[in-house]
Amino acid sequence: MRMNKWISMLCAVSLLALLLAGCGGNGADEKNGGNGDKVSITIWHNWTGQDAKAVAMRQIIEDFQADNPDIEVIDEGIPTDGLKTRLRTVAAADEMPDLFVMWPDAMTKEFVKGGLLQPINDELDAKPEWKNNFIPNALDGYTVDGNIYSVPMNLAPSSFIYYNDALFKEHGVKVPETWEELEAAVQTFKEKNVIPIVLGNKANWVAQSTLFSTLADRITGTDWFLKTVEQDGAKFTDPEFVEALTKLKQLGELGAFQEGFNSIDETQMMQLYFQGKAAMVINGGWALANLVNNAPPEVLDNTHITILPAIEGGKGDPGTTAGVVGTGLGVSKKLTGSKKEAAMKLFYEMAGPDGQKATLNSSTLVSYNIELDKSQAHPLFVELYDLMQEVKITPVYDSKLGSAVVEVVNNGLQELLDGGKPEDIAKKIQDAQAAAVAN
Amino acid sequence: MNALRSRRFIWMGLGPTLILYALFVFVPVIWSAYYGFFNWSGIGEAKYIGLGNYAEILRDPVFWRALKNNVIFVAASVFGQVPIALVLAVLLHKSNMLQRFLRSAIFLPMVLSTVVIGMIWQYIYHPQIGILNFLLDALGLGSWKLEWLSDRGIAIYSLIPPLIWSYVGLYLIIFMSALQNIPGEIHDAAKIDGASGGRKLVSILLPMIKNTVQVAVILCISGSLKSFDLVYIMTKGGPAHASELLATYMYNSTFTTYRYGFGSAISTTIMLISLLLIGTSQWLTSRKKDAS
Numbered sequence: 158m159r160m161n162k163w164i165s166m167l168c169a170v171s172l173l174a175l176l177l178a179g180c181g182g183n184g185a186d187e188k189n190g191g192n193g194d195k196v197s198i199t200i201w202h203n204w205t206g207q208d209a210k211a212v213a214m215r216q217i218i219e220d221f222q223a224d225n226p227d228i229e230v231i232d233e234g235i236p237t238d239g240l241k242t243r244l245r246t247v248a249a250a251d252e253m254p255d256l257f258v259m260w261p262d263a264m265t266k267e268f269v270k271g272g273l274l275q276p277i278n279d280e281l282d283a284k285p286e287w288k289n290n291f292i293p294n295a296l297d298g299y300t301v302d303g304n305i306y307s308v309p310m311n312l313a314p315s316s317f318i319y320y321n322d323a324l325f326k327e328h329g330v331k332v333p334e335t336w337e338e339l340e341a342a343v344q345t346f347k348e349k350n351v352i353p354i355v356l357g358n359k360a361n362w363v364a365q366s367t368l369f370s371t372l373a374d375r376i377t378g379t380d381w382f383l384k385t386v387e388q389d390g391a392k393f394t395d396p397e398f399v400e401a402l403t404k405l406k407q408l409g410e411l412g413a414f415q416e417g418f419n420s421i422d423e424t425q426m427m428q429l430y431f432q433g434k435a436a437m438v439i440n441g442g443w444a445l446a447n448l449v450n451n452a453p454p455e456v457l458d459n460t461h462i463t464i465l466p467a468i469e470g471g472k473g474d475p476g477t478t479a480g481v482v483g484t485g486l487g488v489s490k491k492l493t494g495s496k497k498e499a500a501m502k503l504f505y506e507m508a509g510p511d512g513q514k515a516t517l518n519s520s521t522l523v524s525y526n527i528e529l530d531k532s533q534a535h536p537l538f539v540e541l542y543d544l545m546q547e548v549k550i551t552p553v554y555d556s557k558l559g560s561a562v563v564e565v566v567n568n569g570l571q572e573l574l575d576g577g578k579p580e581d582i583a584k585k586i587q588d589a590q591a592a593a594v595a596n
Numbered sequence: 597m598n599a600l601r602s603r604r605f606i607w608m609g610l611g612p613t614l615i616l617y618a619l620f621v622f623v624p625v626i627w628s629a630y631y632g633f634f635n636w637s638g639i640g641e642a643k644y645i646g647l648g649n650y651a652e653i654l655r656d657p658v659f660w661r662a663l664k665n666n667v668i669f670v671a672a673s674v675f676g677q678v679p680i681a682l683v684l685a686v687l688l689h690k691s692n693m694l695q696r697f698l699r700s701a702i703f704l705p706m707v708l709s710t711v712v713i714g715m716i717w718q719y720i721y722h723p724q725i726g727i728l729n730f731l732l733d734a735l736g737l738g739s740w741k742l743e744w745l746s747d748r749g750i751a752i753y754s755l756i757p758p759l760i761w762s763y764v765g766l767y768l769i770i771f772m773s774a775l776q777n778i779p780g781e782i783h784d785a786a787k788i789d790g791a792s793g794g795r796k797l798v799s800i801l802l803p804m805i806k807n808t809v810q811v812a813v814i815l816c817i818s819g820s821l822k823s824f825d826l827v828y829i830m831t832k833g834g835p836a837h838a839s840e841l842l843a844t845y846m847y848n849s850t851f852t853t854y855r856y857g858f859g860s861a862i863s864t865t866i867m868l869i870s871l872l873l874i875g876t877s878q879w880l881t882s883r884k885k886d887a888s
Binding site: 246270271272273560 | 639718723724744745747748751831832834835837852854855
């Protein structure tokens with residue numbers, strides 16, 4: 158009897174031990190890199206889809222693995238939103254992967270401040286033909302206090318008008334070059350029961366990133382925005398910003414967007430455009446791959462690209478569009494020795510000249526000087542590429558403002574388009590930014 | 597000796613679970629409450645700010661709207677799900693073909709993932725291709741058409757039908773099993789006394805399953821306080837925070853704006869509110885028992 162009790166106690170304890178071991182066990186061998194002199198590096202990325210870019214990037218990793226049998230690449234693909242959240246989570250626990258896709262400006266700054274990244278100045282300086290081929294200001298978003306922490310692997314202008322030329326011709330509408338022409342076009346389409354501009358603003362960044370960032374820049378000018386971000390002599394309650402909000406509100410009141418735009422998402426927005434129900438959709442350069450892959454031919458063949466029209470009296474340069482230099486790879490601070498060497502080798506494969514070329518060939522713009530092989534590319538991408546040779550990039554709101562303020566801006570725009578008052582919303586944004594700068 | 601041994605055995609049996617529970621529930625809750633006192637973005641230095649986060653929560657109009665929406669959700673569940681399920685249980689507790697079919701149909705949403713339910717209802721409410729507005733048009737009620745999910749005034753109410761629809765099945769099953777547990781003799785006795793129909797329902801069946809109803813109400817309250825997924829999928833708490841619940845408010849603060857400290861303070865606040873509500877309901881029921 159006594160014996161029995163001890164046995165059952167033993168069972169219970171060992172069971173518990175097993176359970177607990179199961180919880181904390183894995184991960185240990187991931188870090189030490191496994192057997193012998195084989196080096197293993199981890200990379201987290203968001204190339205999970207079947208679009209040309211994702212396929213091309215995964216191919217680079219595969220080729221790298223095949224060419225370097227002494228290096229083991231453990232890659233993990235996580236869709237964009239999830240990746241951002243997971244990076245924050247591991248950042249809080251100080252357990253960054255060796256290499257990871259990260260965003261310029263706000264995110265890079267925060268990670269540097271948290272002491273999670275190491276600069277790559279030495280690697281860049283060792284290969285000047287690589288460093289000097291990036292387009293002007295391409296490295297700014299990855300530069301903190303003179304140290305460069307990554308290089309952009311693509312270019313993401315966030316604001317183009319994709320328009321269905323067949324619908325414009327059918328209703329005798331001119332492709333708008335001024336704001337008045339845009340408003341006239343909206344009215345005509347509205348009368349003909351065509352959605353003038355389809356918008357899907359449920360995930361509330363869409364209106365801000367694809368439309369408002371450019372619209373506001375046209376009116377306020379870039380200098381004003383950059384000064385306001387620093388809260389240096391300019392405020393979001395300034396009349397020019399209120400005017401920008403008012404302009405957007407008026408566009409909404411004119412019936413530019415279809416009913417219920419705050420309840421459908423970006424995917425559904427593109428669906429409505431694909432169905433030929435909308436004359437225009439305003440979206441980033443990233444929408445092009447989706448269009449080319451998924452739009453039916455009668456829509457795709459009639460689709461062309463332009464930028465938002467000029468606004469008379471605005472302080473901004475009309476030949477611009479909002480955008481960010483694209484994502485880069487962050488290098489964990491903890492990397493040293495042979496692991497760092499291996500990681501930097503992969504870094505160069507992905508973000509160096511060959512990687513940039515592969516990216517461009519997968520119908521994705523790059524922040525790097527190389528010629529597009531126009532015979533291989535889709536005509537719509539050639540159109541975008543040519544357009545971008547003349548168009549300059551201005552900041553997107555969500556890349557320059559901290560995440561808490563961005564959330565206020567995004568929600569403010571939803572409210573604005575649902576009858577909110579420009580002055581009130583400007584004040585909310587100003588309060589949030591003032592608080593963020595004070596911290 | 598025997599009592600001592602059995603007590604020891606009880607502790608041994610409970611021990612592992614208690615330890616696991618403490619490790620994975622108590623410890624995180626306490627950590628979270630601790631983080632609530634800091635201004636922390638998840639990365640880098642955390643700055644101690646005392647009750648600053650809590651003061652900000654109480655001043656934040658979004659918090660009060662979320663709380664109000666949560667109260668609406670609790671009320672809709674308690675006064676929607678429970679009575680509907682009760683009526684259905686009484687109507688459907690026989691077993692012919694039609695009733696069996698209806699029962700399965702009502703239970704069906706329970707086996708669907710919330711994501712699927714959210715997607716289905718999103719398409720029902722869709723402003724362009726949604727079946728609801730289409731039906732209203734077809735019935736000549738075009739003037740009743742609304743922007744169900746994107747009008748800030750009604751978004752939260754539009755979320756109530758899917759909420760009720762998706763959980764009614766659960767309570768239906770609970771109530772049906774309670775009704776079936778009523779012994780046959782009581783039915784016979786009722787028949788002898790000449791009680792049938794409404795009279796039997798009010799005087800016999802309902803009092804017999806009163807305890808089950810109480811449990812269902814508590815499940816309902818705690819379930820709808822925790823609501824998150826349906827709202828997050830259908831509106832993400834928007835437009836402009838109009839359909840924010842406490843849980844989505846917490847999630848958005850923590851993972852969209854990366855304010856871990858503030859988010860932790862919200863979690864702690866939610867926990868305090870839940871404790872308060874559960875405490876109150878416990879107190880109310882126990883007081884009733886003492887009185888009777």
